[in-house]
Amino acid sequence: MTDSTSPALAYLEHCRTRIDHELAQGIQQASVSDRLQEAMRYSVLGGGKRIRPALCLAAARAVGSLEDAAVAPACSLELIHAYSLVHDDLPAMDDDDLRRGRPTAHIAFDEATAILAGDALQTLAFTLLADAPQLSDTQRVSMIAELARASGHQGMVGGQAIDLESVGLALNIEQLETMHRHKTGALIEASVRLGALTAPGVSEQHLSALSDYASALGLAFQVQDDLLDIEGDTEIIGKRQGSDAAKAKPTYPALLGLDGARERLGALLQQSKQALDGLGEEAAPLRAMADYVVSRNH
């Protein structure tokens, strides 16, 4: 962890405190099945860096909104992320038994409960947006439309499908980036855009700059993930080191070499921060988050 990450770490900690409280409240709403509710809580509240919520809150600040208005959208993003992890870890998918340093949901509970918990976490994301305080119905609808597009078959789930189809195949760098732009990039971009949409009159120009920031950052995030899979420590990264290589998944280092991947990471960081040039001091947390994403050790 370098010095450049400390402002982001403080900001992430601040975001986590706000978000985790709201997430716990959201899941608390009476369910008819204690086991299902417990699996949802386990999957959402068991750690995690809260990068997407933090990007959402940081984008709200960058366009001059109050943080309060961005809390529900931020939670909805984390719920979508959490559901995707639960389903991705299933035996029929990536078959992972360790996540965030703990047994994955289908190991801690059972496969059926994990499938249902994932399903219900997705639904809850839309409940939170439909009920989001301090926003107009028009803002709620815009956010729901953006989140759905980013997370469905045209976004995250589509990317996950490409990922599964690509195991063992020789992707080129364009195909790899297409996969990542969907699998992780779309939701990271939505995180920033939902934050910006908390400002009722946010300009197209700001929205577009923030999308560019997020688009580069999303890829940078993935390059760093690939590097950590090779260089990271299982205990710190919270999942098995080398698990991508073991599954013959295409990665940046495999295509560009270690040095090439590190170079790409630097270029993406620069691209990401340059996109914020038209924004002022209010965008400091977004800039800090970019530094964090490329330097994090888990």
Next chain:
Amino acid sequence: MTDSTSPALAYLEHCRTRIDHELAQGIQQASVSDRLQEAMRYSVLGGGKRIRPALCLAAARAVGSLEDAAVAPACSLELIHAYSLVHDDLPAMDDDDLRRGRPTAHIAFDEATAILAGDALQTLAFTLLADAPQLSDTQRVSMIAELARASGHQGMVGGQAIDLESVGLALNIEQLETMHRHKTGALIEASVRLGALTAPGVSEQHLSALSDYASALGLAFQVQDDLLDIEGDTEIIGKRQGSDAAKAKPTYPALLGLDGARERLGALLQQSKQALDGLGEEAAPLRAMADYVVSRNH
């Protein structure tokens, strides 16, 4: 099939034509994975009675709305229903290999694709509501909130969790109904309520009457399902006859006997139709649907 079902059959056919066209359009929107999109299409467009969309369109008519305004909500209900079937059929859940007379999605494709297709179908339901034409943003938000509540951990998914937990247990009739009110009832009630919400000024009184109608109808639907599992023909019902009993699932006939279950069915039908007493001739399709639900042979 008795004479009392013919008006409903004509109405269902009318609804299916409208809905299936819109559903095909919705899924057509470019996905990045052909296989995922194909699995979504297979799971949604491969038959099905379209009871939920028909209830939604019929409720819209009952409160004096134009059918056009109810088409997108009707599609969203069918998408939630379709996703729940795909996930319920998975090996870790009900492990069914036959649905609507065809191999289930995880057999026709593979388990991972079935999980993702279900996930994406749920998301698409919310996209359709967020983009629904002829509705105000306030109506869209109300419908999204209702649909999410009916289908998440407080509704359908919660009911499915109870169902899984109940296999082999001796439920009493109250516990059985609690399960069904969540597992199938909540979405049937949402079908009718979303249809009614197409009328911007729909009265609380009408909404409440329609909820009562749907609540009784939802249980009636389940009683008839249980009876068909015993008395039906595998070829006609499109899934294995006797599959509930084989899994030691609690059913109405098991708890009330065949005659008792048929009696309960009659009482629920009456209750359902009585709830519509305050509505006029415009509610005829809803009445026809009630007759259909208790007399259908699949």
